Amino acid sequence: MSEVAQADSGSDCISLELRTADGALVTLTADFRQEVKIFRALILGELERGQSQFQALCFITRLHRNEIIPSESMAKLRQKNPRTVRQAEEVRGLEHLSMDVAVNFSKGAQLSSHIHNVCAEAKEAIYTREEDVKFWLEKGVDGSMFEVLPQTSDLPDLQRCKLCADRWKPCICSYTLSIEWYPCMLKYCKSRDAGGKVSSYKCGIRSCQKGYTFDYYVPQKQLCLWDEET
DSSP states (O other), X not given: OEEEEEEETTTTEEEEEEEOTTSOEEEEEEETTTTEEEEEEEEEOOGGGTOOSEEEEEEEEEXXXXXXXXXXXXXXXXXXXXXXXXXXXXXXXXXXXXXXXXXXXXXXXXXXXXXXXHTGGGTTOEEEOHHHHHHHHHTTOOGGGEEEOOOTTTOTTOEEGGGOOOTTSOEEEEEEEEEEEEEEEEEEEEEEOTTOOEXXXXXXXXXXXXXXXXXXXXXSGGGGTTSSOO
């Protein structure tokens, strides 16, 4: 598993890119200015089962304060050794997210300017959550870019894809990814001057690993062949 981290303090964002053991390319972009996190997965397709060469997914969620260290701290940290494979100090719990809203790619730029580049291959597969949409609407984002997806309550026979036998039926797909290393907190150390006065200063970062499972509607199981009983 390899991972590359980059920070751009000018546009106040960071991105982490990692290749998983099964060959998928996962990118996390944190847009601090807009309070948006973008996860993109490029998943290798199963050509012998009629899939295209790769499938792209984008999951967009709200970025909470203090979830990831600021971009200027990240920029200083990573210039020294951008390709070092690091071991996370803390493993955070798996987060299970129900992605019940689709995002219109052509209107997505006002939510975050990074959507245009990061999600270009996933134009028809950009998902978010209703609770995050409410937060962004309160900030003044145009609601016409969001479309609520069918739920189990609307379609009683809507199953999880792994339980669905018909490859052409709609179902609820599940995709799990793990960010193996990201800088989750700044560390502060204390120093004492000659007069005995104690002050604190930034002296490093704490790194975390975190997994996410995203559930979302697909119009046919063919778009979710990895989510099967093994």
